[in-house]
Amino acid sequence: MRLSIVNAIYRKEMLDLIRDRRTMISMVVVPVLLIPLLLNVSTRLMSRMEENAEQEAKSMAVAVKATTPALRQALEKAQIQIVERDDLKDAVLNKTVAAGVEEIPGTPVEVEIYVDNSNRTSSAAAARVRTALDDLKDEKVRESLQNSGIPASVLTPFVVKRTNIAGARKMAGMAWGSILGYLLLLMMFTGGMYPIIDMTAGEKERKTMEALLASPASRMEIVLGKNFAAMTAILITAILTLASLTYSLKSSKMHSKTPEVEEMMRTIPLDAHTLTQIAVTLVPLAMFAASLMFAIALFARSYKEGQSYLMPLLMVVIFPALMGGLSGTQMTPALCLIPIFNASQMIRGILLGEATMANFAITTVANLAYAAIAFVIATRQFENENVLFRS
Amino acid sequence: MIQVSGLSKTFSGSRLAVDNVSFEVQAGEVFGLLGPNGAGKTTTLRMLATLLKPSSGTAALNGFEITRQPEKVREQIGFLSGDMGLYGRLTPLEILDFFGKLNGIEATRRASRIQSLLNMLDMQSFAQVRTDKLSTGMKQKTAIARTLLNDPPVLILDEPTSGLDVPTARTIETAIVDAKKAGKSVLYSTHVMEEAEYLCDRIAVISGGKLKMTGTMEELRAATGKQRLREIFLDLLGMEE
Numbered sequence: 001m002r003l004s005i006v007n008a009i010y011r012k013e014m015l016d017l018i019r020d021r022r023t024m025i026s027m028v029v030v031p032v033l034l035i036p037l038l039l040n041v042s043t044r045l046m047s048r049m050e051e052n053a054e055q056e057a058k059s060m061a062v063a064v065k066a067t068t069p070a071l072r073q074a075l076e077k078a079q080i081q082i083v084e085r086d087d088l089k090d091a092v093l094n095k096t097v098a099a100g101v102e103e104i105p106g107t108p109v110e111v112e113i114y115v116d117n118s119n120r121t122s123s124a125a126a127a128r129v130r131t132a133l134d135d136l137k138d139e140k141v142r143e144s145l146q147n148s149g150i151p152a153s154v155l156t157p158f159v160v161k162r163t164n165i166a167g168a169r170k171m172a173g174m175a176w177g178s179i180l181g182y183l184l185l186l187m188m189f190t191g192g193m194y195p196i197i198d199m200t201a202g203e204k205e206r207k208t209m210e211a212l213l214a215s216p217a218s219r220m221e222i223v224l225g226k227n228f229a230a231m232t233a234i235l236i237t238a239i240l241t242l243a244s245l246t247y248s249l250k251s252s253k254m255h256s257k258t259p260e261v262e263e264m265m266r267t268i269p270l271d272a273h274t275l276t277q278i279a280v281t282l283v284p285l286a287m288f289a290a291s292l293m294f295a296i297a298l299f300a301r302s303y304k305e306g307q308s309y310l311m312p313l314l315m316v317v318i319f320p321a322l323m324g325g326l327s328g329t330q331m332t333p334a335l336c337l338i339p340i341f342n343a344s345q346m347i348r349g350i351l352l353g354e355a356t357m358a359n360f361a362i363t364t365v366a367n368l369a370y371a372a373i374a375f376v377i378a379t380r381q382f383e384n385e386n387v388l389f390r391s
Numbered sequence: 392m393i394q395v396s397g398l399s400k401t402f403s404g405s406r407l408a409v410d411n412v413s414f415e416v417q418a419g420e421v422f423g424l425l426g427p428n429g430a431g432k433t434t435t436l437r438m439l440a441t442l443l444k445p446s447s448g449t450a451a452l453n454g455f456e457i458t459r460q461p462e463k464v465r466e467q468i469g470f471l472s473g474d475m476g477l478y479g480r481l482t483p484l485e486i487l488d489f490f491g492k493l494n495g496i497e498a499t500r501r502a503s504r505i506q507s508l509l510n511m512l513d514m515q516s517f518a519q520v521r522t523d524k525l526s527t528g529m530k531q532k533t534a535i536a537r538t539l540l541n542d543p544p545v546l547i548l549d550e551p552t553s554g555l556d557v558p559t560a561r562t563i564e565t566a567i568v569d570a571k572k573a574g575k576s577v578l579y580s581t582h583v584m585e586e587a588e589y590l591c592d593r594i595a596v597i598s599g600g601k602l603k604m605t606g607t608m609e610e611l612r613a614a615t616g617k618q619r620l621r622e623i624f625l626d627l628l629g630m631e632e
Contacts, residue, residue, distance in 0.1 A: 008492035012481070019480040019521075207474035211537065214440045214470035214547075215493040218462055385443050386403060 001224075005217045009225025010232075017195045017233060026194045027233050031187055031240035036248035053120035057098055060121060062129055063091045066103035070136060071111065075101070078132035080125075088114050098125030101133075170352060173269050177348030178325040183245065184238055184282070185321040185344055186314070191237025192289055193310050196230045200297040201306035209388065223294070223379045230290035238282050246270055269351055277350045277360070284367035285343045291374035298381045301390055320344065331355075336362040339370050392418055393439065393545060393576050397448035400434050400600075408434040410600040411448065416576040418544070421567060423591035424580040425624060431600040432580040433472075436549045439578065440470045452545050453576075466494070468545045469538035473553030475530050479523030483514060483533040486522065487540055494541040508536040512562070528559040535566045546570050546577045552586060564590060588620040596627045603627040 017023045063085035066072060075082055085091040088100030092114045098121055100114035111133055115126035142152050164171070203209045212222060293310055300306035317340055324344025329335070331349055336342045342363040349355030381387050393416040400409040409431040416422040426432045437443040439450055441461035449456060455463040478486055484505065491501035509515050512532045517525055522533060531551075538546065548567070552560040560583075567590055570577050581587050587594055588608060595605040604614060604627055617623045 002495075004495070005493060008489060012478075012485075012489045015485065016478060016480050206476075206479065207472070208476040208478055210437075210440075210442060210472055210474070211470065211476035211490075211534075212493075213442050214465060214468065215490060216462055216465045216495065217493045389437075389443065 001218075002221060005221045006225045006228070009217065009222055010228045013195075013199055013226055013229030014232065017198070017229060020195070020198055023195045023198060023233065027191045027237050028240060030190070031237055031244050035183075035187075035241065036244050039245070039248050049120060053124045056121040057124035057128060060098035060125060062125060063088050063097040063100045064102075066101065066111075067105075068103055068109070070140075071101075071103060071133075074132050074136035075129065078128060078135075080128060080132060092116050092122060095119065095122075098122050099129055101129055169269050173348075173351035173353060174327060176269070177351040178327065180242075180245065180325075180351065181344035181347035182318075182321045182325045184241055184347065185285070185317060185340060187241040188234045188238045188282070188286060189289055189293070189314055189317045191241075192230055192234035192286075192293055193307075193314070195233040196290065196293045197297045197300070197303055197306035197310065199226050199229065200294060201300035202303045204300075204388070205302045213388070219383050220379055223375070223382045227287075227290050227294060227375065227378065230294060231286045234286040234289055235282070238286065242270075242278070269353070274350055277355065278347055280364060281343050281346045281350070281360075281367075284364055284371050285340070287371035288339065288367055288374050291371060291378045295374060295378040295381045298378070299387055299390070324348065331359050333359065333362050337366050339367065342366060392416065392454075393422075393450070393452050393578055395435075395439070395448075395450040398435065398438060398445050398450055399447045400431075400438060400443060401446045408600050409438070409445075412597070412600075412602050413448075414595055414602065414605055416545075416578050418576055419571055419574045420592045421571050421577040421579055421590050423587040423594040424578065424597055425582065425584070425587055425594055425620075426580075426597035427582065427628065430597045432597055433549055434600075435597070436470075436547050436578065436580055439464075440468060440547050441465055466541070467543055468547050469541065469543040471534055471538040471546070471548045471551045473550040473555075475534040477522045477530055477533055477537075480521060482519050482521055483509075483525075483529075483536065484518045486533060487536055490537050490540055496541060504540060504542075505536075508539060512536055527555060528562065531555060531559050532562060535563065539566070539570070544575055546575055546579075548577065548579045550580055550582070552581065552583060560586070584619075584621040584624060594620070596624055598628050 017027075058079070059081075061081040061083040062075065064072060064075065064082045065084075065088060072082060083097060085097060085100070088097075088102055091097045092100050093116060095116075102112045102114070104110040104112060113126050113129050113133075116122040141155065145152055145154065166174070203212070213219075217225075293313065296309050296313060297306040300309050320338060320341035321344045323329070324341040324346075325348050327348075329345065331345050335345065336359050346355055346360065346363045349359065393414075395415070396413050398409060398412045399407070401407050412431070412435055414422065424432050424435065434443065438445050439452065439457060441457050441464050444458060449458070451457070452464050453467040455467060457464050478489075481489070487505045487508065488501065491505065496504060509518050512535060514529070514532050514536065517529050522530060525533070534551075538548075546567075548563075551563045555563070564586065567577055567579065571592075579587075579591065591608075593605065593607050594611060596603045596611075604611060606614065608620065611620070611623045612618060615623045615626045617626050
């Protein structure tokens with residue numbers, strides 16, 4: 001093994017990657033520009049939609065079919081505009097009214113609210129109607145108690161209070177951990193995909209592979225040099241994704257209704273210790289991803305074929321990456337052995353401050369082992385002339 | 392020097408691409424391997440360049456055996472194919488520097504060798520232009536410079552003039568003549584008869600993976616009774632013109 005040859009191949013691949021438009025788009029443009037843009041646009045859009053729904057719910061009328069005057073008065077008191085309609089359900093579905101309220105006589109009297117839950121305005125209006133009717137109900141109960149000489153305090157024999165002791169940092173870890181691991185892992189595989197196809201199937205397609213194979217470099221040296229370049233591309237994508245997500249979340253308003261949630265999203269736990277732990281988790285995974293994608297893409301004869309081989313792998317990555325970020329899964333040594341899931345789960349654990357040293361070690365060692373296995377497979381593939389000269 | 396003895400190659404599906412091929416190429420000799428498409432020329436050259444492993448038989452290049460010392464063999468050869476195989480996003484200078492490093496040429500010597508090749512092949516004007524922006528002739532000069540970079544004693548050229556215009560093909564022919572004068576063993580596959588007749592000291596005709604005949608032009612003429620290489624070639628393939 002000659003390190004000077006590995007280094008020469010690594011530097012050449014990096015130079016080639018930097019000058020490749022497709023690689024730069026997947027490695028730099030997507031994490032730096034597209035992710036913050038999508039995040040910003042989607043949060044603004046959702047916030048705008050919620051605001052619009054609230055406004056419309058206030059301005060749109062509610063159809064009422066009721067004989068009890070108190071019911072109408074309660075709605076009017078809540079500044080809900082009332083109209084008459086024969087068919088309440090039809091009116092709600094046709095969006096001529098935001099919601100419908102029908103009084104059904106009997107003992108007890110039933111008041112039914114008709115709502116179209118697929119429509120935000122209808123949901124918001126139904127919520128306003130519900131609050132007004134609950135207030136009326138409470139008032140009626142208090143009146144009855146008062147008439148019977150019973151104090152209103154019987155309604156509240158004790159008060160239940162719920163206090164979240166997690167703190168803003170931990171809450172941020174929870175909210176962050178569910179998406180950060182998933183996004184990071186997905187972006188790492190996406191960021192590595194194009195460079196790896198370029199240096200394997202792309203090199204076959206452009207007929208540059210023969211000259212490289214006919215050089216004095218050994219197969220192992222070529223695979224190592226190319227894998228280091230692929231790993232670098234993957235890690236650059238991960239770093240840029242992390243930096244860009246952090247920056248856009250910290251700098252942009254989350255348009256949250258509550259200052260607590262806004263504060264939570266701003267308290268992203270990314271101190272030096274947390275970042276180091278995340279980096280240690282990601283490096284073996286980047287090695288694994290590079291070798292795995294290299295071994296698969298090498299089998300392809302062209303860039304296009306390489307894409308169709310690696311796209312299904314992205315689908316395979318999405319599921320465990322998403323599952324690993326879900327709360328409620330207790331990390332066990334056995335779960336730490338599942339590739340991709342373990343890294344996603346570990347990132348969540350690190351952000352929550354709950355990752356144990358044992359699980360961290362198992363995850364790291366397991367991913368290093370998978371990386372070694374994938375590297376051996378990639379090297380064997382590269383030594384297989386049926387793969388290299390497949391026609 | 393190239394020594395090939397009983398070289399065979401069977402691909403998966405038991406397709407016999409090269410069948411018991413033997414020949415020798417001396418130092419300072421240009422040896423032409425002629426054959427129709429699919430005759431086994433490229434497979435033979437790829438085995439000698441250690442890109443493919445032979446199913447049986449053996450070959451030695453400058454004393455190094457192809458299956459036992461493949462990396463040593465690759466240090467002895469300059470390999471060029473008609474596809475050229477140049478990195479489009481790199482400049483000729485960067486490509487030469489890269490292959491110089493792969494050949495283990497020390498930095499100062501590498502820089503001086505590259506400069507001498509750039510001058511020799513008149514490449515200075517485009518040495519720092521990305522290869523994908525170059526004309527076919529410029530690309531071919533770059534490929535030749537890469538092949539000659541480590542001053543190898545053996546040149547393996549697989550249809551190097553395929554698809555090239557006459558002036559560009561001429562550059563290759565000149566490089567082959569110069570290599571011969573410098574005492575290199577040149578193994579050269581082509582199906583351009585005039586080129587082979589003009590350049591080669593000895594010619595082997597290969598068809599269906601088998602060597603049909605090997606010899607100088609005079610020996611081939613004597614054996615077939617034909618004068619022009621084109622007629623000899625067709626005769627050996629059993630196709631009268």
